[in-house]
Amino acid sequence: xxxxxxxxxxxxxxxxxxxxxxxxxxxxxxxxxxxxxxxxxxxxxxxxxxxxxxxxxxxxxxxxxxxxxxxxxxxxxxxxxxxxxxxxxxxxxxxxxxxxxxxxxxxxxxxxxxxxxxxxxxxxxxxxxxxxxxxxxxxxxxxxxxxxxxxxxxxx
Amino acid sequence: xxxxxxxxxxxxxxxxxxxxxxxxxxxxxxxxxxxxxxxxxxxxxxxxxxxxxxxxxxxxxxxxxxxxxxxxxxxxxxxxxxxxxxxxxxxxxxxxxxxxxxxxxxxxxxxxxxxxxxxxxxxxxxxxxxxxxxxxxxxxxxxxxxxxxxxxxxxxxxxxxxxxxxxxxxxxxxxxxxxxxxxxxxxxxxxxxxxxxxxxxxxxxxxxxxxxxxx
Numbered sequence: 001x002x003x004x005x006x007x008x009x010x011x012x013x014x015x016x017x018x019x020x021x022x023x024x025x026x027x028x029x030x031x032x033x034x035x036x037x038x039x040x041x042x043x044x045x046x047x048x049x050x051x052x053x054x055x056x057x058x059x060x061x062x063x064x065x066x067x068x069x070x071x072x073x074x075x076x077x078x079x080x081x082x083x084x085x086x087x088x089x090x091x092x093x094x095x096x097x098x099x100x101x102x103x104x105x106x107x108x109x110x111x112x113x114x115x116x117x118x119x120x121x122x123x124x125x126x127x128x129x130x131x132x133x134x135x136x137x138x139x140x141x142x143x144x145x146x147x148x149x150x151x152x153x154x155x156x
Numbered sequence: 157x158x159x160x161x162x163x164x165x166x167x168x169x170x171x172x173x174x175x176x177x178x179x180x181x182x183x184x185x186x187x188x189x190x191x192x193x194x195x196x197x198x199x200x201x202x203x204x205x206x207x208x209x210x211x212x213x214x215x216x217x218x219x220x221x222x223x224x225x226x227x228x229x230x231x232x233x234x235x236x237x238x239x240x241x242x243x244x245x246x247x248x249x250x251x252x253x254x255x256x257x258x259x260x261x262x263x264x265x266x267x268x269x270x271x272x273x274x275x276x277x278x279x280x281x282x283x284x285x286x287x288x289x290x291x292x293x294x295x296x297x298x299x300x301x302x303x304x305x306x307x308x309x310x311x312x313x314x315x316x317x318x319x320x321x322x323x324x325x326x327x328x329x330x331x332x333x334x335x336x337x338x339x340x341x342x343x344x345x346x347x348x349x350x351x352x353x354x355x356x357x358x359x360x361x362x363x364x365x366x367x368x369x370x371x
């Protein structure tokens with residue numbers, strides 16, 4: 001092939017390449033890590049999803065700010081863990097009964113993407129709870145991320 | 157559009173100079189290169205600075221082993237943080253010349269080749285803020301961490317003598333990332349010598365001036 005023809009082919013190829021410019025990207029995913037919890041009842045030794053009425057939650061130390069306020073027909077809910085300390089507790093009221101749940105975890109900053117930024121991932125190490133209405137708490141997925149996977153099951 | 161005009165003028169230059177090859181009498185087969193397209197990088201992308209040079213050597217009529225050395229520094233603002241990555245790269249490989257030469261001493265080229273690239277760099281994130289309306293906003297940083305990466309780099313382009321020992325040429329690079337260090341907190345966004353990390357592949361462009369050692 002003659003040198004000038006080669007050049008011509010290359011030039012056209014390059015022009016096409018540089019037209020495909022990079023555009024500004026926007027974040028298209030959830031950036032908030034949250035602990036996903038569900039209510040369950042054991043009936044005939046088979047766990048079944050349950051729902052509760054008059055459900056109120058606040059974080060220990062934040063009684064002035066309710067996360068759920070007298071919510072009805074709640075079968076699953078989300079809790080915000082602290083970004084700054086390795087333990088977060090919550091006060092749950094189901095009807096007239098009140099329990100506390102405290103989570104101990106390790107934290108890790110995780111870059112989702114340049115356009116979405118950093119989120120905190122949590123790894124639940126242990127759960128402490130009182131048992132006025134709660135029977136037990138089971139950790140089914142110790143990794144708390146921005147996803148919707150259930151992390152804990154609360155048995156009533 | 158500005159980028160387009162800029163690159164087009166480079167092609168025209170390469171085109172015109174390619175026709176201006178003259179006979180020469182030297183026998184030197186070692187060439188030092190400096191990538192002048194890197195000069196434009198900080199103007200095209202704020203916060204990005206790169207330097208790149210090469211040494212190539214003719215071992216027979218068509219084969220040119222090459223070593224390229226580069227340095228890169230990239231700072232950018234992400235969603236809720238500042239990111240910085242900086243370090244060196246080394247690429248070694250070989251180019252094959254497909255141009256039928258009219259003069260054995262003229263190292264004008266239409267070439268295709270391959271390189272193995274490695275980069276040693278550091279990256280960090282600072283001014284990291286996560287807003288939390290319930291427990292209060294969080295601010296922190298990811299401290300600087302040593303990283304490395306390896307890739308395969310395919311190159312093709314042209315190179316023409318403009319006068320005496322001076323050559324000009326451009327090359328297109330296709331890169332395939334083979335390995336990058338693990339970092340639980342963040343995957344590198346920029347690898348010196350490789351470029352922006354967006355998947356495993358990357359395209360690049362180099363426009364260089366070469367000096368043939370008068371041996």
